[in-house]
Amino acid sequence: MNGRERFDAIMDYRPFDRVPVWFFGTWKETKERWISEGLARFDIGPRGAGPQLVGMDRDWEGGMWEVHGLVDNAITPTGRPARVLEETDAYVITEQGDGSIVKESKLGSSIPNTLRYPLEPTRPAWAEFKKRLDADRADRRPAGWQAKAQDLAGRDHATCFLGGSLYSWPRGWLGMQNISMLMYDDPALFEEIVATVADFFMAVNGPVLDACRFEFAYFFEDCCFKNGPMFSPRIYRKHLDRHYRRMVEFYHSKGVRHVLVDSDGKVDALIPCWLESGIDIVFPIEVGTWRADPVALRKEYGRDLRMMGGVNKHVIGLGRSAIRAELERLVPVVEEGGYIPLPDHRIPPSISLDNMREYVDVFREVFGDVGTA
DSSP states (O other), X not given: OOHHHHHHHHHTTOOOSOOOOOOOOBOHHHHHHHHHTTOOOOOOOSSOOOOOOTTOOOOSSTTTTTGGGTSOOSOOOXXXXXXXEEEOSSEEEEEOTXXXXXXXXXXXXXXXXXXXXXXXXXXXXXXXXXXXXXXXXXXXXXXXXXXXXXXXXXXXXXXXXXXXXXXXXXXXXXXXXXXXXXXXXXXXXXXXXXXXXHHHHHHHHHHHHHHOOXXXXXXXXXXXXXXXXXXXXXXXIIIIHHHHHHHHHHHHHTTOOEEEEEOOSOOGGXXXXXXXXXXXXXXXXXXXXXXXXXXXXXXXXXXXXXXXXXXXXXXXXXXXXXXXXXXXXXXXXXXXXXXXXXXXXXXXXXXXXXXXXXXXXXXXHHHTTOXXX
């Protein structure tokens, strides 16, 4: 089987030959550490994807966020170039091209502090802002994108595309407090924003999907934290469900067989909502302090729920025995299908290159004979 056939077989509960060896990339500092420990130098880049290690399968994430260069899926910039407003040895404050003002640490990876969001929670502000979600903008599709799509269509590895972000993108524009209040102060405006974002993603992705098939669509939402969702299931069903449903139906009509939602944190309360909407893969099943467990989730939801993730990344630095114990408990779910185990988020710099190589070796030992083909 090639990578595409293997992914389809696993997620369709059909016979498969083996389990792909994947992860969800690394922190920037992890990449720097691994280079210092002897990994061949590579382009660290702005995203967390990679690097590829010997013994791993071709990365599924690479190119996903930018739809593999086939379409520009970013909001239209303000037209003002990004500019530094203040800089010290510890931080830099920048006015971004989207209109936000962000303070970022220079001392290591951390979540940026947004000092000004690009969208105010008012109807006049939204009327102006939504012009930047013009899917038909002349420069959305780069020259030669059709030929590039044909080349990508002939690949033998599994990959995906950014299918949507109905909550996380608007939260990034409005801020956590403003979007939370908007759901109650002006729910009609909140849903209009959601609907517009859904329309935008379908419009920019439609021509791409006519030219190239992907194994799954990737919804980036990050809508949960350590205690649960950032909004209630009631809000989800009232304002978000119908838009996820029409997007899932649209992607299915374009030959996309599976839809994944990415949310960190404790996702338990939203899993039934996602399944009702037609989303069938949940990722990254973070172990964290809330002890998310693919074994327990499969018992609760059966084959309706497909999963990626669920391996406690902090075990990787504890040695072969700890890694083996973490992986062996997942074997029954892997054998059943519909599940690909991988570390439950970006690999932190506490994990050495030798630690990660050891993980890859043990993974191949534990799952080397797991397959039904």
